[in-house]
Amino acid sequence: MPSPSLSVRALEALPEVRPGDDLAALIVAANDGRPFAADDCVVVSHKVVSKAEGALVELAAVEVSERAAALAAELDKDPQLVQVVLDGTAEIVRARRGVLICRTHHGFVCANAGVDRSNVAEGWAVTLPADPDGSARRLRAALPGRPAVVIADSFGRAWRHGQAEIAIGCAGLRAMADERGATDRHGRQLEATVIATADHVASAADLMRQKASGQPAVVVGGLGGHVTAEDGPGATVLVRAAAEDLFGA
Known part of the structure; x- marks a missing residue:
């Protein structure tokens, strides 16, 4: 029996995505109109999802609170x-050494609550989608073949340099593979092995694109049983509750 394998391919570059654009139609066009395979996962940068959904803020129109002004002065930020x-x-x-680490309303812990100004018009910022799992479900329903969908973003990682892509939203993919209760090759029972499958898929996709390439959609194929007919609970299951945080305040 042949060993399982994955395929990872970036779709053609998309035009600049604007609020109200049909993101599914743009992705289908970038895939030459072909349907996706049953074991495909389309990994999409959150930024194009946010742009299509209008999650953009014009900075000049923002009214600054006293708290924001004080933090900006302390951290030397805008x-x-x-x-x-x-x-x-x-x-x-x-909030230290010029870095602002936040827990978002979604429960994500990340720099600047995911707010970003890269690949956005001058004077604007893009925020995270309000409901990334909901965005993934809607996108999946609109794509031919109903591939799994992961919405990905770059997060820093505690105790390690560099950033890696993680799934902030997903539909039709088992976000975690819980192997607790299984045994290793020596018969010992696994007690803590839970694989963050959706994050692995997001990171694999990121290897195939550059940040300025205009290629926000990547197809990861060959995922087999990781793809499900049901949309599932989404990436929400990957978020550790604040009460479980051993390193928080």
């Missing part, structure tokens, strides 16, 4: 940008 970050923040986890 006050309007800090206000946008605070608007998307449920809790500030750390």
Whole structure:
């Protein structure tokens, strides 16, 4: 029996995505109109999802609160940008050495609550989608063949340099593979092995594109049983509850 294998291919570059654009139609066109395979997962940068959904903020129009102004002065950041970050923040986890680490309303812990100004017009910022799992479900329903969908973003990682892609939303993919209760090759029972499948898929996709390539959609094929007919609970299951945080306040 042949060993299982994955295929990873970036779709053609998309035009600049604007609020109200039909993102599914753009992705289908980039795939030459072909349907996707049953074991495909389309990994999409959150930024194009946010743009299509209008999750954009014009910084000049932002009214700065006293708290945002104080934080901006302390961290040497743009006050309007800090206000946008605070608007998307449920809790500030750390604010030190020019870095603002936030817990978003989704439960993600990341720099600047995911607010970003790269690949966005001058004077604007893009925020995370309001409901990334919902966005993934809608996108999946609109794609021919109903491939799994992962919405991905670059996150820093505690105790390690560099960034890696993680899934902030997904549909039709087993976000986690729980192997607890199985045994290893020596018969020992696994007690803590839970694989973040959706994050692995997001990172694999990122290897095939450059940040300025205009290729926000990548197809990861050959995922087999990781793809499900049901949309499933999404990437929400990957978020560790604040009460389980051993390193928080």
